[in-house]
Amino acid sequence: MSIINPALERPELIAYFLGANNYSWLHFRNGEKKLLSKPISYLEGRLPGFIRVHKTALVNPDYVKSLQRPLRQKMAGKIQLQSGETFPVSRRRWNQVVQSLGDHLAPIGNEEGLRASVHLDEAHPMGESGSLSYQATSLFLVTNDEQNAFLARQIIGKNWPEYRVETLAKSIHLPELLDELPESELPALVFLDARSDALERLHTLQRLKNNQRLCRVPVVLLALPTDKSVIEGYERQANSVVTMKEGDMSFSQVIDRICQFWLKVAELPAHC
The missing domain is CATH 2.40.50.1020 (LytTr DNA-binding domain)
Known part of the structure; x- marks a missing residue:
């Protein structure tokens, strides 16, 4: 019935x-x-x-x-x-x-x-034509660990204050969310914490990389320290796979080190 x-x-x-x-x-x-x-x-x-x-x-x-x-x-x-x-x-x-x-x-x-509450902040930089004018200033972190999300926001706010952190507990809607953004507002970096909900995160990773607009956005997969997790991450075209144990107390430090590389050392693609 x-x-x-x-x-x-x-x-x-x-x-x-x-x-x-x-x-x-x-x-x-x-x-x-x-x-x-x-x-x-x-x-x-x-x-x-x-x-x-x-x-x-x-x-x-x-x-x-x-x-x-x-x-x-x-x-x-x-x-x-x-x-x-x-x-x-x-x-x-x-x-x-x-x-x-x-x-x-x-x-x-x-x-x-x-x-x-819908009005935009007056402090946003404006171009001569009055439209918003700035490069990628956001980072997206998907994790269902609220404590880790808080720690990541803290460390990024302290060491990378020019970047805004968006946190999500689920990644299922992330491709649709990002696909609605204009090119100039795509994030500089996406973190997918696949130590839990691994299948969902891997599926999202594959969808991001199969999307012609979003495939240029660097995606870092946080995975459990197993060969299978690493292989699956790279098979789905993660830009980096970083292994960590669940409950690792150095989460915020790892996030900061990843940012050091991707935001300071690596050359990120320009968004038109």
């Missing part, structure tokens, strides 16, 4: 859906997930109260914790769920998401407050 109708009758138990071609993963609030034989567009029609934040993600607004405005013009925003998971909000859906979440988010709690 199909589980689709019983599941949709209790939307309060649902956290979000992730589309996968003609199928969708249903993620419940209790952590369970089920594969449904329906595309995400079908589920969007059945659950008009849910919010399509990206072409592959449909979320329950009651399960949203925060909404982060785009850090630069033409960048995607981010939405964080109560579980801590973060998804990109595509540029073309941003205003609709802001409007839909107006009554759900605290502490802002109203559309006007949310819209006020």
Whole structure:
């Protein structure tokens, strides 16, 4: 018997859906997930109260914790769920998401407050034409270890203050997120921590390297110290594979040393 109708009758138990071609993963609030034989567009029609934040993600607004405005013009925003998971909000859906979440988010709690948070920082450097003008100033780190993410932001903020650090717990949406950026705003470097969720990270790595626009972005794979991990990383065209044990206390120092090479020694590709 199909589980689709019983599941949709209790939307309060649902956290979000992730589309996968003609199928969708249903993620419940209790952590369970089920594969449904329906595309995400079908589920969007059945659950008009849910919010399509990206072409592959449909979320329950009651399960949203925060909404982060785009850090630069033409960048995607981010939405964080109560579980801590973060998804990109595509540029073309941003205003609709802001409007839909107006009554759900605290502490802002109203559309006007949310819209006020969308304005770009006045300190961004501007070209003569008034458009944003700068080279790659961001680094992306994918890790589900919040402590390591915090340590990485600290060390990069201290030693590489010209770079902004974006952290994600999941990499599944990273190719779509980066593909929405103009060439000039692609990151200087991407870290994929594959010591956990290795299959997801390797799949993301392969998708990045198979993308004609994104393949030039250097990707460093953090892997467990096994021959298999190293081989799989290079087979999927990682620019570097760095091995570390899970729980390694020198995480921030390793990140800094990698930055020393890629941001100071290596010649990075220019983004037009």
